[in-house]
Amino acid sequence: MTASHNRPSQTADRMLDPRVIDPHQDLVDYSTMGEAEIAQVTQVLVGMRRWRESEEALSFKSRNHMRLNENDMKALRFLVVSQNQNVVATPGALAEHLSISSASTTKLLDRLAAGGHVERQPHPTDRRALMITITKRTHEQVRETVGRTHALRFEAVARLTPAERDVVIRFLNDLSRTPDEAPQSMDAAGATLPGSPRTPARQGN
Numbered sequence: 001m002t003a004s005h006n007r008p009s010q011t012a013d014r015m016l017d018p019r020v021i022d023p024h025q026d027l028v029d030y031s032t033m034g035e036a037e038i039a040q041v042t043q044v045l046v047g048m049r050r051w052r053e054s055e056e057a058l059s060f061k062s063r064n065h066m067r068l069n070e071n072d073m074k075a076l077r078f079l080v081v082s083q084n085q086n087v088v089a090t091p092g093a094l095a096e097h098l099s100i101s102s103a104s105t106t107k108l109l110d111r112l113a114a115g116g117h118v119e120r121q122p123h124p125t126d127r128r129a130l131m132i133t134i135t136k137r138t139h140e141q142v143r144e145t146v147g148r149t150h151a152l153r154f155e156a157v158a159r160l161t162p163a164e165r166d167v168v169i170r171f172l173n174d175l176s177r178t179p180d181e182a183p184q185s186m187d188a189a190g191a192t193l194p195g196s197p198r199t200p201a202r203q204g205n
Contacts, residue, residue: 016045058149067115071098075108076117076142079134088123089132 014020018028019038025031030038068076078097082089095105109132112118117138123129134142157165 012049013042013046016049017042058145068112068117071100071108072112072117073142073146074098075112076134076138077146079118079132080139080142080147083134083139088125090123090129091132092129094132 017038018025018030022028033041075094075098078094079089082093091102091105091109094109095102098105098108100108109118109120113120117135119133119135121131121133123131157168160168
C-alpha cells in the first residue's frame with residue numbers, strides 16, 4: 001500500500017492554522033472560538049498566502065521576461081504613471097521615488113537605456129535637466145503584464161459593496177501594523193493585557 005502524502009499547498013495551508021502551529025495558545029488565544037470560526041479565519045490567511053504567492057510569481061515572470069530587477073520595474077511603472085499624467089519625469093524625481101542616490105539612478109538609467117526600455121532627452125523647460133521617457137515597446141509590455149493584473153484587482157474590489165470595502169480597508173490597515181504598533185502588549189509579568197494580539201477581536205452577537 002502506497003503511503004499518502006499531502007501536497008505542498010495543503011501542508012502550507014495547515015501551517016497557517018493556529019491549532020497546528022500554536023496548539024498551546026502561547027501567541028493566539030482562540031479558546032472562545034468555535035471550530036468553524038477558526039477554520040474560516042484560517043481560510044482568510046490561506047487566501048492571503050495564495051495571493052502573495054501569485055503576486056510574487058507575476059513579479060518574477062515580468063522581471064525574468066524583460067531581464068530586469070525589482071527596482072527597474074518600479075522605475076518603469078513610475079515612468080508609465082508620469083506619462084499618463086503628463087508629468088515630465090526627471091532623474092531626480094525617479095531617484096526620490098526609488099529612494100536611491102543620484103549615482104545609483106544614473107546606473108539604473110544606463111542599464112534601462114541599453115536594454116531599449118527608456119530614452120533620455122533634453123528637458124522641455126529646464127536646460128540643466130533631462131527628461132526620461134519609456135519606449136513604446138516597453139510601455140506595451142508593462143501594460144500587458146502589470147496593467148492587466150491591476151485591472152483585474154480593480155474589478156475585484158469594484159464588485160464589493162461600499163460596506164465591504166470599508167471592512168477590507170480596515171483589515172488591510174490592521175495587517176500593515178508592526179507588533180510594536182499593537183494597541184497593548186504583555187505587561188512586565190508576561191500577562192496578556194486587553195487588546196493585545198492574544199485577545200481575538202469579537203464581533204457583536
